[in-house]
Amino acid sequence: xxxxxxxxxxxxxxxxxxxxxxxxxxxxxxxxxxxxxxxxxxxxxxxxxxxxxxxxxxxxxxxxxxxxxxxxxxxxxxxxxxxxxxxxxxxxxxxxxxxxxxxxxxxxxxxxxxxxxxxxxxxxxxxxxxxxxxxxxxxxxxxxxxxxxxxxxxxxxxxxxxxxxxxxxxxxxxxxxxxxxxxxxxxxxxxxxxxxxxxxxxxxxxxxxxxxxxxxxxxxxx
Numbered sequence: 001x002x003x004x005x006x007x008x009x010x011x012x013x014x015x016x017x018x019x020x021x022x023x024x025x026x027x028x029x030x031x032x033x034x035x036x037x038x039x040x041x042x043x044x045x046x047x048x049x050x051x052x053x054x055x056x057x058x059x060x061x062x063x064x065x066x067x068x069x070x071x072x073x074x075x076x077x078x079x080x081x082x083x084x085x086x087x088x089x090x091x092x093x094x095x096x097x098x099x100x101x102x103x104x105x106x107x108x109x110x111x112x113x114x115x116x117x118x119x120x121x122x123x124x125x126x127x128x129x130x131x132x133x134x135x136x137x138x139x140x141x142x143x144x145x146x147x148x149x150x151x152x153x154x155x156x157x158x159x160x161x162x163x164x165x166x167x168x169x170x171x172x173x174x175x176x177x178x179x180x181x182x183x184x185x186x187x188x189x190x191x192x193x194x195x196x197x198x199x200x201x202x203x204x205x206x207x208x209x210x211x212x213x214x215x216x217x218x219x220x221x222x
Contacts, residue, residue, distance in 0.1 A: 027063065030058075058107055059108065066111060106137060157195060158173065181203060188200060
């Protein structure tokens with residue numbers, strides 16, 4: 001009887017040590033991936049320290065919750081429940097830019113993947129999943145070579161050029177005035193009493209120079 005108890009204690013100790021080692025390996029892997037994603041990709045491009053703090057904190061807390069509370073029955077429902085909770089937080093707090101929300105959900109997903117991936121899977125599969133997420137994020141940030149279409153709101157006094165048949169002449173005049181490669185315009189309204197029109201002049205650039213375009217506002221040049 002004592003031999004059985006001794007064997008059981010040894011097995012429990014071995015399993016406990018194995019779980020601790022598994023926790024350490026997964027935690028270090030998670031921190032390495034999130035460091036590359038947030039510090040190496042996001043911060044180097046946007047230099048926003050506030051979001052770096054948030055991404056790291058949410059990822060680590062999410063990883064710890066998932067790993068320490070995970071069971072066979074809870075894994076799938078628990079993971080989707082966390083996304084639901086974070087979605088509620090998203091709509092009850094200050095509006096977060098769309099790009100930062102993308103990074104936020106990637107950080108949450110990395111924490112869930114590294115914590116809840118079944119122990120039966122090899123670490124190579126887990127590492128490949130992390131590499132895939134980081135590579136996809138890096139590729140979308142740097143590899144698509146897409147340009148932003150920004151706009152500038154302008155009060156334009158040459159109402160005689162507002163007509164459709166003189167649109168190209170109007171665009172050329174705006175290019176000379178504002179010094180931007182304007183390619184199209186939208187007429188918002190025309191005040192014939194004051195001989196002034198309110199227009200949106202659109203142009204392409206590498207970065208989103210007109211932040212108000214993303215938040216629903218507008219800049220104006222009088």
